[in-house]
Amino acid sequence: MSKIPPEVIERVKKLREEIEYHNYRYYVLNSPVISDAEYDALMRELKELEEKYPELITPDSPTQRVGFKPAEAFKEVPHAEPMLSLDDAMNEQEVIEFDKRIKRFLNLPEDLEIEYTVEPKIDGLAVELVYENGVFVVGSTRGDGYVGEDVTNNLKTIPSIPLRIKKFEPDAPDIPPRIDVRGEVFMTKEEFERLNQERIAKGELPFANPRNAAAGSLRQLDPSITAKRKLDIFCYGVGKVEGITFKTQWEVLQTLKKWGFKINPLAKLVKGIQEAIKYHHKIEEMRESLSYDIDGVVIKVNDLSLWEKLGTKARSPRYAIAYKFQPTQATTQLIDVVFQVGRTGAITPVAILKPVQIGGVTVERATLHNEDFIKNLDVRIGDWVLVQRAGDVIPQIVMPIKEKRTGNEKEIKFPTHCPICGTKLVKKPGEAIWRCPNTNCYASLIRKILHFASRNAMNIEGLGEKVARDLVDKGFVQNLADLFYLKTEDFMKLPGFAYKKAKNLYEAIQRAKKTTLARFLYALGIRHVGEAMAQLLAEKFKSLDKLMEASTADLMSIPGVGYEVAKSIVDYFRNEENRKMIQRMLDAGLTFEEEEVKPEEKKVDLSGKTFVFTGALKSMTRDQAKELVKRLGGRVTNSVSRNVDYVVVGENPGSKYQRAKALGIKMLSEEEFLKLVGKA
Numbered sequence: 001m002s003k004i005p006p007e008v009i010e011r012v013k014k015l016r017e018e019i020e021y022h023n024y025r026y027y028v029l030n031s032p033v034i035s036d037a038e039y040d041a042l043m044r045e046l047k048e049l050e051e052k053y054p055e056l057i058t059p060d061s062p063t064q065r066v067g068f069k070p071a072e073a074f075k076e077v078p079h080a081e082p083m084l085s086l087d088d089a090m091n092e093q094e095v096i097e098f099d100k101r102i103k104r105f106l107n108l109p110e111d112l113e114i115e116y117t118v119e120p121k122i123d124g125l126a127v128e129l130v131y132e133n134g135v136f137v138v139g140s141t142r143g144d145g146y147v148g149e150d151v152t153n154n155l156k157t158i159p160s161i162p163l164r165i166k167k168f169e170p171d172a173p174d175i176p177p178r179i180d181v182r183g184e185v186f187m188t189k190e191e192f193e194r195l196n197q198e199r200i201a202k203g204e205l206p207f208a209n210p211r212n213a214a215a216g217s218l219r220q221l222d223p224s225i226t227a228k229r230k231l232d233i234f235c236y237g238v239g240k241v242e243g244i245t246f247k248t249q250w251e252v253l254q255t256l257k258k259w260g261f262k263i264n265p266l267a268k269l270v271k272g273i274q275e276a277i278k279y280h281h282k283i284e285e286m287r288e289s290l291s292y293d294i295d296g297v298v299i300k301v302n303d304l305s306l307w308e309k310l311g312t313k314a315r316s317p318r319y320a321i322a323y324k325f326q327p328t329q330a331t332t333q334l335i336d337v338v339f340q341v342g343r344t345g346a347i348t349p350v351a352i353l354k355p356v357q358i359g360g361v362t363v364e365r366a367t368l369h370n371e372d373f374i375k376n377l378d379v380r381i382g383d384w385v386l387v388q389r390a391g392d393v394i395p396q397i398v399m400p401i402k403e404k405r406t407g408n409e410k411e412i413k414f415p416t417h418c419p420i421c422g423t424k425l426v427k428k429p430g431e432a433i434w435r436c437p438n439t440n441c442y443a444s445l446i447r448k449i450l451h452f453a454s455r456n457a458m459n460i461e462g463l464g465e466k467v468a469r470d471l472v473d474k475g476f477v478q479n480l481a482d483l484f485y486l487k488t489e490d491f492m493k494l495p496g497f498a499y500k501k502a503k504n505l506y507e508a509i510q511r512a513k514k515t516t517l518a519r520f521l522y523a524l525g526i527r528h529v530g531e532a533m534a535q536l537l538a539e540k541f542k543s544l545d546k547l548m549e550a551s552t553a554d555l556m557s558i559p560g561v562g563y564e565v566a567k568s569i570v571d572y573f574r575n576e577e578n579r580k581m582i583q584r585m586l587d588a589g590l591t592f593e594e595e596e597v598k599p600e601e602k603k604v605d606l607s608g609k610t611f612v613f614t615g616a617l618k619s620m621t622r623d624q625a626k627e628l629v630k631r632l633g634g635r636v637t638n639s640v641s642r643n644v645d646y647v648v649v650g651e652n653p654g655s656k657y658q659r660a661k662a663l664g665i666k667m668l669s670e671e672e673f674l675k676l677v678g679k680a
């Protein structure tokens, strides 16, 4: 055995201390003081030294969080003190009753204000962590409250669980010879989403909520799987304790914090039950914004001497209660299923529900994930379903209520073709997700929406790229006509939309419904139909109906309309999907006004003049400028020659500028151009 140099022993000790400190800063306090790279370097150095001198490895070394072999089964661990479950209070009255009961039991005056600790009730999995002389030796699940399962190696993978207790603050009490710390292991909403997406992609059933996901991840026989799921913990109390006496629950929380345990930062000390009720309401309002799921508030008597006096009944203590929030589940009816197309072409079925209130929010849609999920659930259109809002913004269908079936329910038919572009859907072997193989499908829909909404088309203010993407991602828009059916409430479901912004966009769309035929034709994005062509068609046909029924020959009789253009227009209006879409727009109130006269444009006549554009314009895109010139009778070309009358020079002009200068062609600044076309 090699002799270990004393400076190595010293260095290893120092490294462990440093790493544990940075762990604590990062995972417990959420305020790291070094970069990830610097942390990794410390960890690497420790690993290397431990590899060189394996005798130095101790169970509480930070390197020992991972790398355990899978277990055959979970060992049983009896809890030194039972882990009781709390009684629930569903409303204010029951909480007031809880407070009164305590005073009756203790013979205290009715108007006395008892001190309580209050903290969010994490929707996770209760565990117990046993520390002997400061070292984490065994960790277990709650089990039946008396005996749990040994999940020590899995718990070690959770970085916010200290492997060794330390006095992170100078006024922390000394580490006792034995202390059993209790906490709730949970999964953040974000990690829950990530994990579920991963499972869905693999064709596995997603977890119904973060609690199930946390429990499923912690109860893995193979700790390496647990390590991959980002679990976290909030510690909330102690079980068996030796060598230290706590006077209050608040003192317990504060001490745990000073020893390096993660305590919920929202925990609070309050006086009187009314304060606790106020706290409950405040936390319930914050519920959505928290990164983890909570289902209520835990109220505990602060004075631990009273705990003993109050004692327990059956399996729950008298000194604490869980004041629950409004339920996150409700039953409603499944009206229909729509299939939304994601940016990768993935098709996601979305349940359209009869609107139902869940926890103060109206739920109208729920995800059905994929075809396998629908089959496994055996859910049908018309079914009554149990719907849950948990962890994420998209509610889920937990199960159909088969007892309520009438026999009129219809099977959900998964589409064979893409709802956006009509391409036949494909599914890779081993995957659960059907995809549209048309790589252009999603992007082209976004482009169509943006073109439709653009200034010279339908001119819908506030409908930019981000909004277009969010609308498609949510399945709100699969076709341009869907835009006309969106309500203010729909926009409020988009990220970054509050009432006012949603209402503004809704109103912008309502205004856009009154437009001109020319604008509408241009907005449709028919191939070869630019602004000028749309204008021409509108002038000649004057009615959408007539244009829609026009033949290639009819169209080609118009000067300026060639075969290619005519065919493109006819093809577009012969397409059944396009006709349906236009009809839906008309049904939604699309109307055409008389052509708006642009007097300042009418006066300008650019016929016989040829333009070249170079560089970027500020007031319009280059295409818009070109369209404008054409509308006024001018010509636009791309190359500079002696035949060119004007070169319009924008910002950062290219080589055309040099050439125009050499040829002595008249050059216009953007301002001069605008003046010339009467737009200054």
Ligand SMILES: [Zn+2]
Pocket: 341, 418, 419, 420, 421, 422, 423, 436, 437, 438, 441, 442
């Ligand atoms: Zn498609």
